[in-house]
Amino acid sequence: MPDLSSNLAGIKSPNPFWLASAPPTNSGYQVMKAFDAGWGGAVWKTLGVPVVNVSSRYGGVNYRDSRLVGLNNIELITDRPLKDNLEEIEEVKKHFPDHAVIASLMVETREEWHQIVKDVENAGSDGIELNFGCPHGMCERGMGSAVGQEPKVLKTIVEWVKEVASIPVIVKLTPNISDIVEPARAAKEGNGDAISLINTIQSLVGVDIDNFVPYPVVDGESTNGGYCGPAVKPIALNMVKNCAQNVDLPISGIGGIENWRDAVEYFLLGATNVQVCTAVMHFGFGIIREMLPGLENYMKEKGFSNLEEMKGKALDNVKTWENLNLKYKVVAEIDEEKCVGCQLCYIACEDGAHQAIRLKENENRVPEIIEENCVGCNLCSIVCPIEDCITMERRDDGSENLTWAQRTDANDIPTTFNDEKAGGIGHWVPKPTDALRK
Amino acid sequence: MGEFKRPETEQEFADNFSQIKPLMNETEAYYESSRCLFCYDAPCQKACPTAIDIPLFIRQINSGDVTGSAETIYASNYFGNACGKVCPTEVLCEGACVYNEQNVKPIEIGRLQNFATKQAIEENKNLFSLAPENGKKIAIVGAGPAGVSCACELRALGYEVDIFEAKAKPSGLTVHGVAPYKIENEEVLDEMEYLEKQFGYRVTYNSPINSEEDLRKLEEGYDAIFLGIGLGNTSVLGLPGEDLDNCVGATELIEELRMNHHQIKIGNKVVVLGGGNTAMDAASESARMGAESVILSYRRGPEEMGAYDFEYDLAKGVGAQGLFNVQPVEILGNGGVEGVRFTRTEVVGNELREIPGSEFEIQCDMVIKATGQLKQKDFLNMIAGVEMDDGGRISIDSSGRIGSTKYFAGGDAVNGGAEVVNAAAEGKEAAQGIHQYLME
Numbered sequence: 001m002p003d004l005s006s007n008l009a010g011i012k013s014p015n016p017f018w019l020a021s022a023p024p025t026n027s028g029y030q031v032m033k034a035f036d037a038g039w040g041g042a043v044w045k046t047l048g049v050p051v052v053n054v055s056s057r058y059g060g061v062n063y064r065d066s067r068l069v070g071l072n073n074i075e076l077i078t079d080r081p082l083k084d085n086l087e088e089i090e091e092v093k094k095h096f097p098d099h100a101v102i103a104s105l106m107v108e109t110r111e112e113w114h115q116i117v118k119d120v121e122n123a124g125s126d127g128i129e130l131n132f133g134c135p136h137g138m139c140e141r142g143m144g145s146a147v148g149q150e151p152k153v154l155k156t157i158v159e160w161v162k163e164v165a166s167i168p169v170i171v172k173l174t175p176n177i178s179d180i181v182e183p184a185r186a187a188k189e190g191n192g193d194a195i196s197l198i199n200t201i202q203s204l205v206g207v208d209i210d211n212f213v214p215y216p217v218v219d220g221e222s223t224n225g226g227y228c229g230p231a232v233k234p235i236a237l238n239m240v241k242n243c244a245q246n247v248d249l250p251i252s253g254i255g256g257i258e259n260w261r262d263a264v265e266y267f268l269l270g271a272t273n274v275q276v277c278t279a280v281m282h283f284g285f286g287i288i289r290e291m292l293p294g295l296e297n298y299m300k301e302k303g304f305s306n307l308e309e310m311k312g313k314a315l316d317n318v319k320t321w322e323n324l325n326l327k328y329k330v331v332a333e334i335d336e337e338k339c340v341g342c343q344l345c346y347i348a349c350e351d352g353a354h355q356a357i358r359l360k361e362n363e364n365r366v367p368e369i370i371e372e373n374c375v376g377c378n379l380c381s382i383v384c385p386i387e388d389c390i391t392m393e394r395r396d397d398g399s400e401n402l403t404w405a406q407r408t409d410a411n412d413i414p415t416t417f418n419d420e421k422a423g424g425i426g427h428w429v430p431k432p433t434d435a436l437r438k
Numbered sequence: 439m440g441e442f443k444r445p446e447t448e449q450e451f452a453d454n455f456s457q458i459k460p461l462m463n464e465t466e467a468y469y470e471s472s473r474c475l476f477c478y479d480a481p482c483q484k485a486c487p488t489a490i491d492i493p494l495f496i497r498q499i500n501s502g503d504v505t506g507s508a509e510t511i512y513a514s515n516y517f518g519n520a521c522g523k524v525c526p527t528e529v530l531c532e533g534a535c536v537y538n539e540q541n542v543k544p545i546e547i548g549r550l551q552n553f554a555t556k557q558a559i560e561e562n563k564n565l566f567s568l569a570p571e572n573g574k575k576i577a578i579v580g581a582g583p584a585g586v587s588c589a590c591e592l593r594a595l596g597y598e599v600d601i602f603e604a605k606a607k608p609s610g611l612t613v614h615g616v617a618p619y620k621i622e623n624e625e626v627l628d629e630m631e632y633l634e635k636q637f638g639y640r641v642t643y644n645s646p647i648n649s650e651e652d653l654r655k656l657e658e659g660y661d662a663i664f665l666g667i668g669l670g671n672t673s674v675l676g677l678p679g680e681d682l683d684n685c686v687g688a689t690e691l692i693e694e695l696r697m698n699h700h701q702i703k704i705g706n707k708v709v710v711l712g713g714g715n716t717a718m719d720a721a722s723e724s725a726r727m728g729a730e731s732v733i734l735s736y737r738r739g740p741e742e743m744g745a746y747d748f749e750y751d752l753a754k755g756v757g758a759q760g761l762f763n764v765q766p767v768e769i770l771g772n773g774g775v776e777g778v779r780f781t782r783t784e785v786v787g788n789e790l791r792e793i794p795g796s797e798f799e800i801q802c803d804m805v806i807k808a809t810g811q812l813k814q815k816d817f818l819n820m821i822a823g824v825e826m827d828d829g830g831r832i833s834i835d836s837s838g839r840i841g842s843t844k845y846f847a848g849g850d851a852v853n854g855g856a857e858v859v860n861a862a863a864e865g866k867e868a869a870q871g872i873h874q875y876l877m878e
């Protein structure tokens with residue numbers, strides 16, 4: 001039986017699934033219910049300066065019949081009194097001493113930081129998360145992402161916190177920045193114990209086109225919000241990878257996680273544990289029933305006996321583009337038995353790629369790959385609606401490895417468009433006027 | 439009619455009885471599982487007699503954890519694979535799916551369930567943890583859904599289990615009674631083999647328990663006994679001509695059909711007597727075996743038939759014709775069946791009356807009686823302390839126990855004849871009852 005217990009910079013939890021700081025961790029009631037359901041830890045809804053929230057706070061993005069592939073919110077930090085939150089943290093820890101309760105914090109001055117750190121330590125928190133990520137509202141007041149976007153300010157505040165904190169400090173990063181590694185390094189320099197990412201991405205999820213106002217509508221007006229949910233996972237994964245490769249701090253991965261598989265992807269790219277918000281807001285705490293056995297079955301199948309063994313397993317395989325093998329060659333292959341004849345692959349390749357698929361005349365509707373033209377871009381296999389119907393088959397024999405970096409070193413790179421060594425040279429394209437007869 | 443050619447080979451039989459709920463492929467399973475809403479307090483789960491966590495197992499299929507999905511299903515129902523195909527899902531889980539409320543096609547829960555468990559069976563996945571042996575022994579009479587489910591649960595709790603089965607194959611009516619277009623013999627037996635391997639109970643086939651002597655041995659040799667004996671043969675109507683050749687009981691005929699497929703003889707003109715699900719099955723099966731005409735005759739009107747609407751639709755779909763408000767008074771013939779004499783009926787108040795002078799005859803060369811199965815009263819009368827209700831159903835307490843005896847029971851013998859899923863649920867519950875009883 002694989003061991004699912006997790007340890008993020010000294011914060012232990014029975015499993016690596018935590019609730020992210022957000023409405024699901026708004027109260028002791030919710031956190032206890034979540035622990036009871038199987039969650040391993042919870043980052044409390046951010047505590048800090050007093051705020052007032054608006055009514056009408058969220059906007060959702062649906063894709064066809066899939067609801068909430070993205071969620072946008074303009075909610076601020078907790079609007080419940082600090083005292084109530086502290087009492088509830090204490091009570092939760094009494095009932096669940098082995099689960100992780102992390103206090104997420106956001107205040108302004110050094111004195112305020114010192115005071116609130118002491119308060120949450122006294123309440124029994126296992127760790128602290130600094131919310132330098134909120135990209136709406138709070139940043140207008142110089143907090144949240146306004147801090148996360150200024151590595152120097154970020155470092156200073158981490159230092160303030162570390163002056164008094166005796167429990168581990170996690171720095172939560174905002175993705176609203178061009179290079180995530182900079183604030184991550186600042187967190188390290190400020191002596192932070194771990195980083196967590198990502199917070200939400202600044203967004204407008206859509207516009208009410210009858211009344212000319214974006215969502216969510218607050219009395220005929222709106223403001224930008226923070227975007228999260230399944231749609232943000234690719235952005236978060238890349239940022240987690242960048243931090244894992246460049247900064248020596250444990251990572252709590254956040255963004256678009258809703259099943260065991262999403263979590264495993266984060267672990268393989270270097271995360272020590274994961275946090276979840278939107279999926280719980282959509283389906284409730286019960287999704288943990290799918291996550292725990294899914295992770296366990298995966299680990300059994302792969303022979304991992306604990307989480308550390310799989311951590312970062314994919315990192316060595318993420319390189320810079322110039323170090324990829326230019327001799328690797330795949331082409332598309334269609335499984336005629338599986339093909340349903342929708343011809344989406346054909347039109348995708350014909351209009352959107354390299355004219356490497358042809359339709360057979362008067363036969364069946366199964367298209368045919370023109371191997372000579374196929375550059376192996378994968379597009380057809382991605383649009384094909386049938387599982388494993390178009391597969392990408394390797395054509396080189398694997399014996400050669402030549403990268404752009406090696407070619408540069410050997411002075412073997414094209415310098416002009418007419419250079420023989422240029423990539424597209426000699427690749428067949430139809431005559432422009434052939435288009436008119438179609 | 440004549441939609442179906444008389445099958446002469448195994449292949450032709452398979453074609454005529456093609457599966458109405460075929461195995462899903464990966465694409466189908468992925469798309470279908472994507473549609474499930476993961477409802478809270480899901481109505482589908484509440485409608486399942488074994489309370490499978492349906493939203494969870496569907497989500498597990500969707501996230502690629504098919505093993506976990508099978509584990510979820512088997513945690514509630516040991517006949518998970520068979521049930522996916524044979525359950526009347528239209529009136530159970532799928533009938534309760536919230537999509538019905540907006541006339542959207544409900545999730546195909548049964549087929550998804552069958553898909554997930556199929557992989558576990560094929561790969562002989564170890565999904566079960568068995569408690570250490572506790573030194574106690576339980577005997578089970580009957581290897582039907584009730585008996586086998588009870589055996590699995592008892593093994594999981596650490597008991598040694600011996601099953602005694604009268605027939606040569608396990609699964610009871612699942613392989614001997616359910617219509618062949620719902621599930622193939624091989625698929626039923628594959629699941630039985632998987633469970634036997636995983637749980638390690640012993641089954642002794644061809645060994646009916648049918649004497650007081652047999653029962654005494656069980657009582658002496660075991661700490662408790664579970665009766666999963668189901669029902670008996672088709673009941674006798676007491677009509678003149680009932681013993682003519684080709685006047686047969688539905689359950690007996692269907693058993694022969696399941697065992698010998700195209701090799702059995704079905705008449706050209708068939709009259710089925712009865713209005714329950716077994717009658718619908720017998721009619722469908724006769725049509726698929728190539729009968730030229732199949733008449734479904736029932737004492738009352740169509741709306742009063744016990745059969746589910748979709749079962750009647752299936753029978754009508756293959757050409758069976760309903761003949762309502764008629765009662766058979768004599769099976770006609772000389773050696774073999776040549777026809778049935780009916781009288782018309784009417785309902786006055788609550789009472790069904792024959793209409794005098796309304797008799798008429800229908801020619802046919804086969805009569806199938808689907809008018810209910812007998813209870814196993816003779817067998818049960820051999821056991822001291824057994825109580826039965828007026829209908830011959832075994833009376834049990836909430837733990838599945840019969841009075842103050844060491845006997846427990848579940849399945850058709852207790853509920854009077856329901857579905858595989860009910861027997862599976864009751865067998866499992868009785869195992870918990872036995873555990874309680876012995877651990878007291």
Ligand SMILES: Cc1cc2nc3c(=O)[nH]c(=O)nc-3n(C[C@H](O)[C@H](O)[C@H](O)COP(=O)(O)OP(=O)(O)OC[C@H]3O[C@@H](n4cnc5c(N)ncnc54)[C@H](O)[C@@H]3O)c2cc1C
Binds near residue numbers: 524579585848849856
């Ligand atoms: C024609 C027909 C069609 C059906 N179709 C469906 C369907 O589509 N879907 C569905 O869910 N359900 C269907 N059912 C109902 C379902 O098959 C039963 O509800 C279910 O099999 C009952 O399980 P059980 O274990 O109680 O009894 P059974 O399945 O009857 O099993 C009892 C077992 O005990 C054995 N046995 C009996 N007496 C003794 C003895 N003295 N000693 C040793 N062994 C003994 C029998 O040989 C048998 O193997 C159908 C039933 C019939 C008759």
Ligand SMILES: Cc1cc2nc3c(=O)[nH]c(=O)nc-3n(C[C@H](O)[C@H](O)[C@H](O)COP(=O)(O)O)c2cc1C
Binds near residue numbers: 198276
């Ligand atoms: C309504 C809402 C409120 C949030 N409030 C906070 C907050 O108070 N503090 C914080 O650090 N993050 C907050 N977040 C961000 C989440 O913690 C998380 O980083 C983000 O939603 C990405 O994860 P997800 O894709 O699983 O939702 C909030 C998110 C949402 C949707």
Ligand code: SF4
């Ligand atoms: S989710 Fe609850 S709080 Fe929010 S609008 Fe609906 S009813 Fe109100």
Ligand code: SF4
Binds near residue numbers: 340
């Ligand atoms: S996209 Fe897939 S299914 Fe559609 S025509 Fe191409 S190969 Fe066939």
Ligand code: SF4
Binds near residue numbers: 474482483493535
């Ligand atoms: S009711 Fe339907 S949609 Fe809801 S969980 Fe059940 S199968 Fe899924």
